Amino acid sequence: MTAKITVEPSQKRQQAKQLREQQLLILAQQILQQDGFAGLTMDRLTALSSVSKGTIYNHFCSKEDLFTALSVDSLQRQLQLFQRALQIPGHSREQVLALHLAYHRFSMTEPTLFLCLLTATTPAVVEKSSPARLALRQQLELQLAAICQQLITAAIAEGSLQLAAGQSVDALAFVQWAQAFGANALLKPTQQLGLFSQLQPQPTMLLGVNLLLDGLNWKPLSSDWDYHASWQRIMTILATEAPGADGQLN
Amino acid sequence: MTAKITVEPSQKRQQAKQLREQQLLILAQQILQQDGFAGLTMDRLTALSSVSKGTIYNHFCSKEDLFTALSVDSLQRQLQLFQRALQIPGHSREQVLALHLAYHRFSMTEPTLFLCLLTATTPAVVEKSSPARLALRQQLELQLAAICQQLITAAIAEGSLQLAAGQSVDALAFVQWAQAFGANALLKPTQQLGLFSQLQPQPTMLLGVNLLLDGLNWKPLSSDWDYHASWQRIMTILATEAPGADGQLN
DNA sequence: CAGAATTATTGACGATTCGTCATTCTAGTT
DNA sequence: AACTAGAATGACGAATCGTCAATAATTCTG
Known part of the structure; x- marks a missing residue:
């Protein structure tokens, strides 16, 4: 026909x-x-x-839908950064660190896009966005969550991590995500308001990750490994590998 | 005169x-x-x-200023709940748990007010709010932070907690706050989107707190104490002590 | 207490921004 | 070239925000 x-x-x-x-x-x-x-x-x-x-x-069916579209863009960028971070060599716990660092770096280098993500979480925006675009966002968040879950699953298989009672892969992924989102979302406004103004962003982020992973007994513990050095190493790689906003290979 | x-x-x-x-x-x-x-x-x-x-x-100088005012209201309620939570008997780590629980309970029983807090973090709102009201909010956040810092300081003095290298009272307070904010802010939207839909809220919150505090080696560790029981006990007290939205003594 | 002075309230109005839709235009088909 | 399906246009209506001259209420003074 x-x-x-x-x-x-x-x-x-x-x-x-x-x-x-x-x-x-x-x-x-x-x-x-x-x-x-x-x-x-x-x-x-x-x-x-x-x-x-x-x-x-x-x-865009509304101005709010535009914000949700921007948040989708934001998530796509995050996904790219996550995939790049996963390619960095290191043991499983360093890879978790790489994800957190990629997230933090993104929030620092693209503050506007990150704020769009925050804005798109707001009910006023969700209420007036198109269902299609909300579904798109959900799909991307699922992909991001899947990456975290794979990492955790792999670490368990490999022996660096053991699930204790009451723990699940989903729960661990959520807790990590919450820490990353909360810390990065609060950092800017908090410092703008003069609250915690003498806090150094990077060491604080690293501390949060280390506490969670030490609490999980995810090997090697922060007492047995220099994660500050890992942070520096990963940071350097991320900074040099992706100098521009170029989304394509070259 | x-x-x-x-x-x-x-x-x-x-x-x-x-x-x-x-x-x-x-x-x-x-x-x-x-x-x-x-x-x-x-x-x-x-x-x-x-x-x-x-x-x-x-x-209110603008509609956005109204939202900031609502967030101030929200923070005042939180402050009340925190002060009540601190009165619950228990060791220092249980008191941290009580703060997290109060925070979580607030986000569940007053979702609207909690969402106002989230909304007021948004740049679109901050940009159009009156400086006076923003200062008011900052002052309340300082009070909330002070409570957390006092708790940490007391635990150190008492011996339940020791600061490792690179840790500071401020940093610990911030990390706790980030975890609580992130987890509670993401819980609802995340579940609405079908993501992590099979996650039980309360055990997940408890897990996040336990991981952080175990990572800090804040005694007693979760392996040496039944914090699930503590959670239940604190929850019961909070639920019965403040049945209504009554802000005054009676 | 009368009236002046200061302060608060009102709601109609202008201004801004959102979102729509009848019309016009474009690209592909016969 | 004529026809048609679908996209683009921008003037317009609608909704919402925020203001201000007029009015009312309250406090001060002789």
Whole structure:
């Protein structure tokens, strides 16, 4: 039937549409960086883009949906960083550390994108986002969670970690995630408010991870290994391997 | 001079004003509970209140400022709960557990207020809130932090806890706070999205606390004490001691 | 206590921002 | 070239925010 004839151009269209969506998201980020969250309005986005408002609303069903889209972008970046961090050689506990470090680095180098993630967690945003985009976000979070779970499972198989009573792979992944999210989300606003102002970010992050993993008895313990050195090593690799915002191989 | 004559009535005014502000905040909470965050508009708040819009803007310089005010309310409630939790008998580590439990209980029994706290962390809200109210929030957070720091300091003095190299009272307080904030903030949205849906909230919270404190070697370790029993005991006391939302003694 | 002075309240109004939709345009098909 | 399906446009209506001149209430003074 007309299947091929209609599908083929539709694919081209879809590609062009997705490309433009990416450009719109980049533009939105620029506005956020430059003028803050209060400076981002749909009219302004329209004015600075090459398309009309109607077209923008063809992509995002509401302003809040745009924020959720930005958070999806954020998660995709995180996923890339996580996958890169996993390639760094080291024992299993160092790999956990690498994930935390990648997360922290992301929150520092891309504060705007990270704040979008925080904003998209807010009920006001969730309530007005499209179900399709919320599903997309859920899918990405599932992938991120899967990475953590794989790491934990591998460590158990390998013998570095043993599950005690009342522990589960899911629970451990959640606790790690909560620590990373909480610490990175609170760091900036907390220091802006003058609270904990004399706290050094990196050692504090490392401390949090070490406490959790020592509590799990995940070998080698922080008393038997210099994780400060591991942190420095991983940091250097992450910083040199991905100097730009280039998402593609080269 | 006219000092006394002008100060005295001004105090009455101020009191009445504060009372009305509380009523407005309660009304805002009711609207949020009933119609969600998208249902709260200044016009609606005006319509349901006994004052006019101008008067409301006399209290809150913007809609965002109202959210920050709600977060201040939230922190005040937390402070009350913390002070109550500290009165529960037990060793120092049980008291830390009591704080975490109070925090968790608050996030469960007053989800709306807790979400206001999350919302008020958002840059869009911070940017448009009044400096005065932001300062108020900072002051309350300082008080909450002080409680945590006191607990840690006391434990060190008493011998249940020893600071290792690279640790500080501030850092420990921050890590605890991050864990509590992250876990409670992520729990709801995470479960709504179907992620970690089979996770039991309370055991997971307990796990997070135990890992951190075991990692710190805060005595007695979870292997030497039944913290599940402690959790139950503290939970019962908190639930019976404060049945209603009554903030005053009776 | 009358009236002046100061302060608070009101709600209609302007301004901003969101989101829609009838119309126009484009690209592919016959 | 004519036709058609679908996308883009931007002027417009709707919703919401925030203001301010007019009004009311309260406090001060002679």
